[in-house]
Amino acid sequence: MTSASWVPVPEGSPFTPHTLPYGVFAPEDGAPRVGVAIGDHVLDLARALGDDDTFARPSLNTFLAQGRSRWQEVRARVTELLTDSAHRAAVEPALHRADRVGLLMPFEPADYVDFYASEHHAANIGRMLRPGQEPLTPQWKHLPIGYHGRSGTLVVSGTDVVRPWGQTRPAEGGAPPFGPSARLDIEAEVGFVVGTPSARGTRVGVGDFADHVFGVCLVNDWSARDLQAWEYVPLGPFLAKSFATSVSPWIVPLDALEAARTAPPERTEELRPYLRDGEDWGLDLALEVRLNGEVVSRPSFTSMYWTPAQMLAHLTVNGASLRTGDFYASGTVSGPDAHERGCLMELTWNGQEPVTLSDGSTRTFLQDGDEVVISATAPGPDGSRIGFGEVRGRIVAGGDGS
The missing domain is CATH 3.90.850.10 (Fumarylacetoacetase-like, C-terminal domain)
Structure with a gap:
């Protein structure tokens, strides 16, 4: 996986192209939806992946239920979109400044268990x-x-x-x-x-x-x-x-x-x-x-x-x-x-x-x-x-x- 992204990633940022964590964000002008963090930005996945309804939701649960092969497929595609500058023109409109969105609970909890493992x-x-x-x-x-x-x-x-x-x-x-x-x-x-x-x-x-x-x-x-x-x-x-x-x-x-x-x-x-x-x-x-x-x-x-x-x-x-x-x-x-x-x-x-x-x-x-x-x-x-x-x-x- 390449370490370079056409999206600016500040020195010391936790969210490099190696990380690409998932969350749920509320944009300034829309309903909550699933995003991926990159540097100081959040990528609107539904928009970046062709209006995929899986990600136009206020929870990760629909995506989580799709299983490991789908998780890997989406991660590979997001990595490509954010590291290949050929995609910049198409993907850049799907980026939001992280300081201009609200971050919400990323998934709908089912059961919760706490261990004592240390x-x-x-x-x-x-x-x-x-x-x-x-x-x-x-x-x-x-x-x-x-x-x-x-x-x-x-x-x-x-x-x-x-x-x-x-x-x-x-x-x-x-x-x-x-x-x-x-x-x-x-x-x-x-x-x-x-x-x-x-x-x-x-x-x-x-x-x-x-x-x-x-x-x-x-x-x-x-x-x-x-x-x-x-x-x-x-x-x-x-x-x-x-x-x-x-x-x-x-x-x-x-x-x-x-x-x-x-x-x-x-x-x-x-x-x-x-x-x-x-x-x-x-x-x-x-x-x-x-x-x-x-x-x-x-x-x-x-x-x-x-x-x-x-x-x-x-x-x-x-x-x-x-x-x-x-x-x-x-x-x-x-x-x-x-x-x-x-x-x-x-x-x-x-x-x-x-x-x-x-x-x-x-x-x-x-x-x-x-x-x-x-x-x-x-x-x-x-x-x-x-x-x-x-x-x-x-x-x-x-x-x-x-």
Whole structure:
């Protein structure tokens, strides 16, 4: 694939001809439709591809359902249109300035599952909450742990996040307090969008991952740690997670990530056959987390214990079906070093070691008005870097909770 485009691509732009991510945009003078990002522009796919009705829609779902061969066909055609100057006159009218369009939720979510796939994150949380015990629970290295989330509160990047209210752990012998969360946290994650469905009662193997998953995006799974601590036992996350999960507006196709594929970490436990991943679907993604404009963490997805292919295989091993628009996330991405921790609970060690910002203020958890931005890059062809854009969200105060 050529790296040159007749569309200007600024130095350092995440959206080169190697990336070509898909999203949904609202032009100044028309209805929402599917586009591809290139540099500082968005290509109107319906117009560029001859008024293809597949892309004249406010969602990627119709295209996602068409399957891998169609995904590859369209990517090859878009690459040709944007890199061969012979197409410039015909395609240029289909380009929109990115700063003049609105970016919307790129797909219609079906089900949403969130995993817990980082060994470093899981071990850190275990050390905080179960001191003196084994940090990982007994099943952790035998299966990818996850829970079903609330797809209706997946929101696109830029949507304000209202501070949730709920019950928290009571003092000894008292009633549980009710009020706004005082321990509101982030979780820097990576998300995977399913295109091709599967039949109920069948399994999707690790080798079938790329036939079902269309692409990858960034996720911030906002978490109310004080609500979570009170409600968590015995059924796990509920209101502490379901109020908002932010998703980046651009979905990077798996075909853009060939150079980013890596082997998973060495296993210390023998896996069941359905989880043995021989296709190296680990991903070398470098994330960056900014709080009010300052970098507070640089997590690496390379160290994740469970790959996205293994997550999908486990999700369907009981015969659960996939639907177009199903979405699953990795869980917090954390690495072995302190600067690679992907949530404030880890960065501040459960509030005991506050983060100090350049203005002298400190944070243990998020305050109203705080803005969090997560971005990421990955290796591209021939030593290049591709980007995912960003997922951003700002905390605003909730009501009185009554």
